[in-house]
Amino acid sequence: MGKDxxxxxxxxxxxxxxxxxxxxxxxxxLYVQAMYNTCIRMVSNQHDAEDIIQESFLSAFNNxxxxxxxxxxxxxxxxxxxxxxxxAIKKKKQEFTDIDNLQIVEENGQKExxxxxxxQIIHESIKTLPEKARVVLNLYLLEGYKHKEIAEILNVSISxxxxxxxxxxxxxxxxxxxxxxYEH
Amino acid sequence: MNIEEYIRKNRNQFDVEHxxxxxxxxxxxxSLDSKNRKNRFMIFKISAAVILIIALSFFAYQLIxxxxxxxxxxxxxxxxxxxxxxxxxxxxKTYYQVLQKSDYDKDLLTTSFKDIEYIDxxxxxxxxxxxxxxxxxxxxxxLMDLYQKKLKxxxxxxxxxxxxxxxxxxxxxx
Numbered sequence: 184m185g186k187d188x189x190x191x192x193x194x195x196x197x198x199x200x201x202x203x204x205x206x207x208x209x210x211x212x213l214y215v216q217a218m219y220n221t222c223i224r225m226v227s228n229q230h231d232a233e234d235i236i237q238e239s240f241l242s243a244f245n246n247x248x249x250x251x252x253x254x255x256x257x258x259x260x261x262x263x264x265x266x267x268x269x270x271a272i273k274k275k276k277q278e279f280t281d282i283d284n285l286q287i288v289e290e291n292g293q294k295e296x297x298x299x300x301x302x303q304i305i306h307e308s309i310k311t312l313p314e315k316a317r318v319v320l321n322l323y324l325l326e327g328y329k330h331k332e333i334a335e336i337l338n339v340s341i342s343x344x345x346x347x348x349x350x351x352x353x354x355x356x357x358x359x360x361x362x363x364x365y366e367h
Numbered sequence: 368m369n370i371e372e373y374i375r376k377n378r379n380q381f382d383v384e385h386x387x388x389x390x391x392x393x394x395x396x397x398s399l400d401s402k403n404r405k406n407r408f409m410i411f412k413i414s415a416a417v418i419l420i421i422a423l424s425f426f427a428y429q430l431i432x433x434x435x436x437x438x439x440x441x442x443x444x445x446x447x448x449x450x451x452x453x454x455x456x457x458x459x460k461t462y463y464q465v466l467q468k469s470d471y472d473k474d475l476l477t478t479s480f481k482d483i484e485y486i487d488x489x490x491x492x493x494x495x496x497x498x499x500x501x502x503x504x505x506x507x508x509x510l511m512d513l514y515q516k517k518l519k520x521x522x523x524x525x526x527x528x529x530x531x532x533x534x535x536x537x538x539x540x541x
Contacts, residue, residue, distance in 0.1 A: 204399060211392060219386035236386065237394045244399065300373070302380040324374055325381065356370055 192256055200247040207244050214257055215240070218264045220306075224321050225268040227310040235271055239264045265326065269336060272314060300359060308358040316351035323348050444502040448511065455514035462521040471528045478524045486517045 192213075198206035218239065223232040243250075243260050250259055309317060309325075318337070322328040323344070328336075330344040337344070368376070466473070473480065493510045497503065 202403070204396065207399070208392065208396075211395065212388065215386055215388055215391065217382055219391075220382035220384050223384055224381075233386070233391060237391055237398075240391075240395050241398050244395075245402070302377060303383045305374065306381050306383050324371060325378060352370065359370065 193252075196247065196250065196252075196256055199244060207240075210256070211240055214260055217257070218260060221261060221321075221326065222264050222268050224306065224309050224325065225265065225318055226271060227314070227317060231271055235264065235267045239267050242267070261326070265322070266336075269318065272318060298363065300363065304362050305355075305359065308355055308362065311358065312351055312354055316347050316354060319344055319347040320351035320355070444497065445507065448507055451511065452514065455511075455518060458518055459514070459521065462518070462525065465525060466521070466528075469525070469528050471531065473524070475531075476524055476527050478520055478527060483517060483520055486513050486520070489513055490517075 192210075195206045195210050199210055215236065219232060219236050222235050222239075223229065226232050226235065239260065243263055250256065254262075309320065312320065319333055322333050322336070323330065330341050330348070333339075333344040334341045339347075374381070490510065490513050493506055493513065497506055497510070
């Protein structure tokens with residue numbers, strides 16, 4: 184990310200902070216697609232994702248005063264999107280129950296090498312994972328959260344986060360194998 | 368390369384879905400507009416309340432000034448009369464203090480407080496007229512007359528109380 188890009192962003196944020204809707208729109212255009220993809224991988228539902236994206240941008244624009252620039256605007260906005268996605272999932276009363284007692288066997292498959300796969304297929308396969316596993320996989324693998332952070336956000340133990348992640352990987356690998364078989 | 372490494376390495380290629388930007392923005396901008404409208408209405412309400420408070424305070428101040436600063440009004444019109452009015456008011460104040468101190472049932476007096484109250488309403492009315500319409504020699508003279516009448520009434524009351532007390536004393540001495 185170049186210095187010019189950061190400068191433009193800073194100007195847009197300052198202007199949006201003063202209530203300029205044109206600047207808000209330009210910020211929206213810059214980030215909406217990335218935020219939407221993050222969100223839909225989390226909630227796996229187009230309508231929910233659209234609602235969450237609208238709420239997140241509104242919340243960001245209404246609270247621009249609290250954005251101090253410690254992180255990038257994109258990272259700050261993504262935090263909002265992820266938090267709102269998790270809140271939406273929790274509202275559906277899906278509890279992130281402990282599955283410590285489940286034996287997740289680290290298969291040899293984890294080291295298994297994969298051929299080049301269309302990102303679209305991986306994206307769609309992630310969306311079909313069970314909710315709890317999908318959320319943990321998204322946060323850990325795609326958004327770079329640590330298991331400690333995930334445990335705090337989801338209010339579960341670190342070992343639950345880890346076991347959900349391993350479960351998600353196993354399921355994803357199985358799904359992708361099937362997809363590859365169909366492709367060939 | 369295993370699946371984890373593959374996903375991490377190609378992270379930026381996974382944003383494959385396209386949100387309907389215009390549709391989403393319509394909802395966002397409508398909410399922003401509605402919030403702005405609400406804010407504007409709130410500002411209007413606060414401004415209206417502030418203006419109302421200022422206006423009421425101004426009128427209250429004017430009213431209080433009218434009532435309490437009788438001397439100031441007269442001072443503007445005629446300093447001599449203002450001085451005379453101040454003397455009347457001081458005298459009235461002293462009479463009232465004596466009346467308060469006299470341990471006597473004022474309802475038994477032939478001179479009624481109602482007459483004094485009536486004079487007070489006239490003084491207030493004449494003062495208003497003076498304030499609204501400016502100096503008027505007739506009004507000024509009437510105002511001074513009223514003060515004198517009020518003083519006479521108070522004086523009569525005090526004399527009556529004095530006489531009554533004297534009569535009571537004489538009766539006990541006999």
